[in-house]
Amino acid sequence: MANASSGELSLVGAGTVIEGKIKTEGSIRIDGKLHGDVIAKLNIAVGEGGVIEGSIMACNVSLAGKVSGTVTATEKLVLEGKSVMKGDIRASRLVVDEGAMFDGQCAMTTPPGPQR
DSSP, X not given: OOOTTTOOEEEEOTTOEEESOEEESSEEEEOSEEESOEEESSEEEEOTTOEEESOEEEEEEXXXXXXXXXXXXXXXXXXXXXXXXXSOEEEEEXXXXXXXXXXXXXXXXXXXXXXX
């Protein structure tokens, strides 16, 4: 459930096809198809039936579906067991579950801020 501190949650349901760019101040879950880029201030989740052909940018990204494009997660990227990722990844932390497919390059970066 979304609340004031976590922002709004937007949904793209199964059977929905969107062409264009999506930008949200909160989080988004995509179970349909998106031909374009998606930018979320908080989190992006791609469900098992979700397909994105474009770039993804958010704090945390969780992929269970298919993505063709660049994924940038300023905090954490999770590739779940049935996910298919074709493209480059840039993330501070990366979790790859057994069975996930990844074809591309990965750059692990620390977010800007005070050095530890």
